[in-house]
Amino acid sequence: MLCFTLHSAAQAVHSAYTPLLEPLGLTYPQYLVLASLADKDGQGMGQLGASLRLESNTLTPLLKRMQAAGWLTRSRDPADDRRVVLTLTNDGRTLAQRAEDVPRAFAEKTGLNPDQIRDLRDVLAVLRNRLKPAKA
Amino acid sequence: MLCFTLHSAAQAVHSAYTPLLEPLGLTYPQYLVLASLADKDGQGMGQLGASLRLESNTLTPLLKRMQAAGWLTRSRDPADDRRVVLTLTNDGRTLAQRAEDVPRAFAEKTGLNPDQIRDLRDVLAVLRNRLKPAKA
DNA sequence: CGTAGATCAATCGCATACGATTTAATCGCA
DNA sequence: TGCGATTAAATCGTATGCGATTGATCTACG
Numbered sequence: 015m016l017c018f019t020l021h022s023a024a025q026a027v028h029s030a031y032t033p034l035l036e037p038l039g040l041t042y043p044q045y046l047v048l049a050s051l052a053d054k055d056g057q058g059m060g061q062l063g064a065s066l067r068l069e070s071n072t073l074t075p076l077l078k079r080m081q082a083a084g085w086l087t088r089s090r091d092p093a094d095d096r097r098v099v100l101t102l103t104n105d106g107r108t109l110a111q112r113a114e115d116v117p118r119a120f121a122e123k124t125g126l127n128p129d130q131i132r133d134l135r136d137v138l139a140v141l142r143n144r145l146k147p148a149k150a
Numbered sequence: 151m152l153c154f155t156l157h158s159a160a161q162a163v164h165s166a167y168t169p170l171l172e173p174l175g176l177t178y179p180q181y182l183v184l185a186s187l188a189d190k191d192g193q194g195m196g197q198l199g200a201s202l203r204l205e206s207n208t209l210t211p212l213l214k215r216m217q218a219a220g221w222l223t224r225s226r227d228p229a230d231d232r233r234v235v236l237t238l239t240n241d242g243r244t245l246a247q248r249a250e251d252v253p254r255a256f257a258e259k260t261g262l263n264p265d266q267i268r269d270l271r272d273v274l275a276v277l278r279n280r281l282k283p284a285k286a
Numbered sequence: 287c288g289t290a291g292a293t294c295a296a297t298c299g300c301a302t303a304c305g306a307t308t309t310a311a312t313c314g315c316a
Numbered sequence: 317t318g319c320g321a322t323t324a325a326a327t328c329g330t331a332t333g334c335g336a337t338t339g340a341t342c343t344a345c346g
Contacts, residue, residue, distance in 0.1 A: 024160035
């Protein structure tokens with residue numbers, strides 16, 4: 015069954031990342047957030063959630079933990095008090111740099127070549143977007 | 151990044167299953183357990199965990215909930231009191247039958263043809279087994 | 287100008303997941 | 317035979333995830 019294989023493959027990927035991230039004190043979703051903010055700092059929670067496909071009920075506690083760890087700040091947008099703006103601290107940027115090698119180390123673990131990885135990623139993106147289109 | 155795409159695709163699959171399973175009162179992992187037992191009843195927790203790649207710390211509470219729902223029984227193996235044997239009840243078998251159409255309904259949602267599904271499943275299985283080989 | 291509706295984040299409840307540990311039972315080897 | 321090593325399941329603590337709801341803020345329309 016595809017569902018089961020996809021499920022277990024996702025968990026295997028999760029497990030493979032864990033030893034790479036654990037020395038940095040990061041969990042897997044926290045790493046995704048850090049990488050996203052390192053790429054584009056000052057994002058709002060909404061944008062971040064849309065790109066990572068996570069809801070506020072997941073992000074709020076996750077971001078609070080990252081804030082408590084001193085990696086980012088959560089501040090209200092002065093122009094719209096409903097919005098929360100996320101900014102990396104110096105510690106957060108340093109951590110993101112230390113995590114820069116993680117994707118390469120992971121790719122090595124998979125044993126797949128870059129073309130295979132790209133193909134697989136593209137198929138999965140099609141599947142995902144078909145099942146759950148990104149919000150408008 | 152492959153990791154993120156795989157992660158979000160797995161969650162999208164999870165989300166796509168939810169509306170199919172919710173009328174049956176099943177969650178997604180519970181459905182996997184039910185399907186596995188319907189295929190091979192009387193499995194031990196260890197075998198089930200190996201095939202679903204779940205540990206006892208996840209399975210124990212999950213199975214207790216399914217037992218509480220009256221779908222299966224958990225009994226000790228008389229030959230080895232450490233082992234727990236899982237057997238579907240009549241209600242469990244009935245439920246499994248009612249869930250028989252779920253994979254087809256899901257496949258339809260994906261918009262992929264059977265060949266594409268098979269190919270994707272095979273690639274994911276290779277990836278998973280490379281990252282996290284099944285226990286001996 | 288004012289309020290109904292929309293939007294965003296936060297909260298609540300529940301169900302996975304997993305690492306680490308604990309407990310109980312069996313096995314293997316001297 | 318008997319005890320240490322191994323195995324299986326359960327338990328504990330922590331971190332996601334998500335559906336549903338709530339509360340605060342903003343927007344749009346009359």
